[in-house]
Amino acid sequence: MNDADITLIQNSFAKVVPIKDAAAEIFYGDLFETAPEVKPYFAKTDMSEQGSKLMATLGVVVNGLRDMDKILPVAAELAKGHVDYGVKAEDYEKVGASLIRTLEKGLGDDFDAPTRDAWIGAYGALSGAMITAAYGE
Secondary structure, eight states: OOHHHHHHHHHHHHHHGGGHHHHHHHHHHHHHHHOGGGGGGGTTOOHHHHHHHHHHHHHHHHHTGGGHHHHHHHHHHHHHHHHTTTOOTTHHHHHHHHHHHHHHHHHGGGSOHHHHHHHHHHHHHHHHHHHHHHHOO
């Protein structure tokens, strides 16, 4: 991930922050519609609180992209914790697809091809590291 990609991600996420509650709602609505098999992971969860956690975590990651050495260990621990909820390695792809669709819906024309590609690359790198941490190679 290069500096230009990080700038695209950070600038686009800054536009999501004012609509973070709506973005979280769009994300989980999309995820549960397109991957209903993950809904049981959230059976005992207050979804409003979960949405706030999602957006806060995204904020930490996005703001830390220039210092991945600090972000990756935290992401690894988060991934290991998700295993206890029943999360499978293949679920990360579903989450990534919902994230991209949420950004498309939330940002509209501001989510252009270079920004989309930057997000896909960043999510791929981070989710790959999380999958490896939680499930091994």
